[in-house]
Amino acid sequence: MTPLHRDDVDTDQIIPARYLTATDKKGFGEHLFMDLRFENDSLTLKPDFPLNQEQYKGAEILLAHENFGCGSSREHAPWALLGWGFRAVVAISFADIFTNNSAKNGLLLVELPREVVDAMHADVLKNPKEQAAIDLGKQTITWKGQAYTFPINPFVKKCMMEGLDDVGYTLSFANDIIAYEQRTV
Amino acid sequence: MTAEKTKKTLYDKIWDAHVVREAEGEPTILYIDLHLIHEVTSPQAFTGLNMRGLPVRRPDLTVGTMDHSVPSVNRDQFPWLDALAQKQVEMLADNCKKYGIVLHDLQSKHQGIVHIIGPELGLTQPGKTIVCGDSHTSTHGAFGALAFGIGTSEVEHVLATQTLLQNKTKSMAITINGKLKPGVFSKDIILRIIHEIGIGGGTGYTIEYRGSAIEALSMEARMTICNMSIEAGARAGMVAPDQTTIEYLQKRVKFKDDAERDRMTAQWLSWKSDEGAVFDKEVVIDADTIEPMVTWGTNPGMSVGISKNIPAAQTEDITKALEYMGLTAGQTMMGQPVQYVFLGSCTNSRIEDLRISASIMKDRKIASGITAYVVPGSQEVKAQAEAEGLDKIFLAAGAQWREPGCSMCIGMNGDMVPAGKYCASTSNRNFIGRQGRGARTLLMSPAMAATAAVAGSVQDVRTYAHVLPKNTSI
Numbered sequence: 001m002t003p004l005h006r007d008d009v010d011t012d013q014i015i016p017a018r019y020l021t022a023t024d025k026k027g028f029g030e031h032l033f034m035d036l037r038f039e040n041d042s043l044t045l046k047p048d049f050p051l052n053q054e055q056y057k058g059a060e061i062l063l064a065h066e067n068f069g070c071g072s073s074r075e076h077a078p079w080a081l082l083g084w085g086f087r088a089v090v091a092i093s094f095a096d097i098f099t100n101n102s103a104k105n106g107l108l109l110v111e112l113p114r115e116v117v118d119a120m121h122a123d124v125l126k127n128p129k130e131q132a133a134i135d136l137g138k139q140t141i142t143w144k145g146q147a148y149t150f151p152i153n154p155f156v157k158k159c160m161m162e163g164l165d166d167v168g169y170t171l172s173f174a175n176d177i178i179a180y181e182q183r184t185v
Numbered sequence: 186m187t188a189e190k191t192k193k194t195l196y197d198k199i200w201d202a203h204v205v206r207e208a209e210g211e212p213t214i215l216y217i218d219l220h221l222i223h224e225v226t227s228p229q230a231f232t233g234l235n236m237r238g239l240p241v242r243r244p245d246l247t248v249g250t251m252d253h254s255v256p257s258v259n260r261d262q263f264p265w266l267d268a269l270a271q272k273q274v275e276m277l278a279d280n281c282k283k284y285g286i287v288l289h290d291l292q293s294k295h296q297g298i299v300h301i302i303g304p305e306l307g308l309t310q311p312g313k314t315i316v317c318g319d320s321h322t323s324t325h326g327a328f329g330a331l332a333f334g335i336g337t338s339e340v341e342h343v344l345a346t347q348t349l350l351q352n353k354t355k356s357m358a359i360t361i362n363g364k365l366k367p368g369v370f371s372k373d374i375i376l377r378i379i380h381e382i383g384i385g386g387g388t389g390y391t392i393e394y395r396g397s398a399i400e401a402l403s404m405e406a407r408m409t410i411c412n413m414s415i416e417a418g419a420r421a422g423m424v425a426p427d428q429t430t431i432e433y434l435q436k437r438v439k440f441k442d443d444a445e446r447d448r449m450t451a452q453w454l455s456w457k458s459d460e461g462a463v464f465d466k467e468v469v470i471d472a473d474t475i476e477p478m479v480t481w482g483t484n485p486g487m488s489v490g491i492s493k494n495i496p497a498a499q500t501e502d503i504t505k506a507l508e509y510m511g512l513t514a515g516q517t518m519m520g521q522p523v524q525y526v527f528l529g530s531c532t533n534s535r536i537e538d539l540r541i542s543a544s545i546m547k548d549r550k551i552a553s554g555i556t557a558y559v560v561p562g563s564q565e566v567k568a569q570a571e572a573e574g575l576d577k578i579f580l581a582a583g584a585q586w587r588e589p590g591c592s593m594c595i596g597m598n599g600d601m602v603p604a605g606k607y608c609a610s611t612s613n614r615n616f617i618g619r620q621g622r623g624a625r626t627l628l629m630s631p632a633m634a635a636t637a638a639v640a641g642s643v644q645d646v647r648t649y650a651h652v653l654p655k656n657t658s659i
Contacts, residue, residue, distance in 0.1 A: 005501075006502060006505075007500075007502050008384055008385070008484050008502070010484065010614075010616045010617075012614070012616040012617065012618055012619050013616065013617055013618070016618050016622075017595045017596060017597050017619070018596065018597060020225050020253075020254075020597060021225070021254055021267060021269035021270050021272075021273055021597065022269060023228035023229065023232075023269075023272060023273055023276055024228075024229060024232070025229050035617065035618045035622055040604055040622060040623055042622075066385065067384065067385035067388070067418070070384060070385065070418060070484075071320065071415075071614065071616060072319075072320045072334075073226065073318055073319055073320040073322075073334035073335060073336055074225075074226065074336070075226070075229075075336035075337040075338060093385060093388065095385070095388060095418055096388055096389065096418060096419075096420055097320060097334055097335070097336060097415075100335070100336060100339065101336035101337075101338065101339075104336065104338035104339070105338070153212075153352065154210050155210070155211055155212050155350070166338070166342055166350055167237065167239075167341065167342055167345050167346065169350075170214055170342065170345075170346045170348055170350065171345070171346060173205070173206050173214060174346075176205050176206040176214065177205055177214070177216070177242075177346060177347065177348060180205045180216050181216075181347075184216070
């Protein structure tokens with residue numbers, strides 16, 4: 001896990017607006033946390049930022065804190081996190097639109113009680129190589145031998161496990177949409 | 186499933202009226218009445234739609250404009266400095282043409298920020314479900330609509346199905362009782378609310394704003410409040426329609442005849458919470474305890490009344506915010522020098538905002554060393570302001586009068602605040618780097634920002650300007 005012990009990490013920090021002019025979904029990973037990773041010259045890495053530190057290289061889980069992903073509706077935020085190589089984010093709480101956007105892209109959000117998240121932060125600083133294991137089916141994250149359960153919307157879980165597509169799902173109820181349109185005209 | 190509620194909130198009613206399909210354990214399929222699109226969050230959605238080989242289900246319920254990445258000067262000179270931004274607007278034009286969607290492009294007299302033009306065009310109406318790939322879609326809730334921001338996958342979903350998969354939120358009533366004091370505006374109300382409930386305080390809720398101080402506000406002022414609902418984390422914010430709403434709509438909506446006008450008016454006024462409807466959370470604030478607010482930190486909850494001091498740093502996050510902002514715990518914002526002033530954004534770029542700013546800047550000059558941008562929210566606002574001579578006032582004061590768009594609120598079009606500089610801004614977000622890398626944003630009302638422009642520093646509009654405009658209900 002890569003620790004990012006800050007509250008209210010907004011989407012402008014996750015991916016600054018100046019990188020939103022792309023018209024496809026690729027390449028956002030290299031601009032993830034751009035202004036937190038680099039000095040003002042956009043070239044010099046900030047050595048104290050966890051994503052720049054050797055001990056967290058290759059981590060697939062971002063260990064965040066409270067109200068992660070607040071701010072704009074940009075889906076570029078989960079695209080950037082996934083592009084970097086993260087597959088899940090652990091936090092005390094997540095912002096609403098970010099939660100939806102993550103679900104649509106298969107980025108798993110693991111919400112845990114404050115004391116558990118704080119303990120994980122303390123642990124990972126002591127032992128950066130400690131591994132967490134997530135079992136989506138059982139809705140558990142195992143950390144230092146202990147399994148913690150986390151909540152997930154049952155439909156989001158089903159979509160992630162079965163690779164179900166939202167648009168395809170909704171269009172399977174096309175007749176209901178037609179019926180609605182007919183009765184509200 | 187919970188038992189059917191007998192007393193319903195406005196949110197319950199709009200929700201119920203738009204349910205296409207409900208099933209235990211599955212998200213509700215909710216019908217969308219109006220889908221607004223812009224150049225930044227739609228290209229990948231159209232690409233997805235194209236790959237599926239699907240049409241846009243209801244191009245007649247979809248409206249496009251260009252706002253986020255468009256230059257605010259010299260935009261008819263091609264190529265633009267930012268080739269990618271130019272490609273984005275070209276893709277939007279191509280996609281709208283291909284799928285038969287009305288687009289208010291840069292040549293249109295209706296072009297503007299998506300949340301400014303929806304109401305202007307009479308498209309935003311009580312009881313509607315309105316979505317857009319932009320978090321400030323909550324603005325439209327000022328008309329008693331259920332309006333919220335969505336991501337690009339959801340934009341694609343709405344294009345393909347005219348519906349969204351939704352789970353219902355909890356409900357929150359925020360009541361502002363009493364009367365605002367002179368010099369205090371709707372921006373101050375919403376900054377105070379966010380300060381009070383916190384930037385995550387609205388997460389999982391839809392907010393209904395009510396009370397005598399809300400009822401006294403113009404539609405423009407209500408839009409400012411609903412606009413920043415997302416800054417408290419809320420899914421949406423709304424105000425029940427009343428006579429003020431009707432007066433606005435009757436000027437904007439095109440009716441076939443008087444009978445249709447009367448029928449729609451009665452229907453619009455029916456959108457309100459039942460007497461005695463229970464909300465999951467209630468917040469009450471007395472209007473006369475609200476004073477002009479200024480942010481000092483790096484999110485919209487980090488704010489303080491102009492007569493108060495920034496609190497002592499209790500957390501590492503506050504220490505980091507103060508460090509970024511170059512401010513000190515315990516200091517006041519009064520007298521804080523600024524180098525930039527931005528009057529604009531979907532929060533505060535409507536005609537009333539420009540009138541009040543102009544009334545303060547009239548016959549005055551902006552302080553030396555200040556760069557001031559005035560960016561009207563739409564071509565219609567711009568034309569109205571010019572008809573009233575407001576542009577002349579801003580230009581005579583030394584401010585720049587620019588073309589409509591998001592501009593310096595998000596800094597996607599090159600309108601940016603340099604690192605380390607302070608900007609008195611009427612926008613909605615003071616996030617790190619929001620207005621440019623290292624930029625230091627101070628959020629405030631248009632009256633306070635205009636005052637900062639002429640003073641060169643943050644001042645209390647109540648005591649500095651002396652010439653408060655007569656209509657202070659903004």
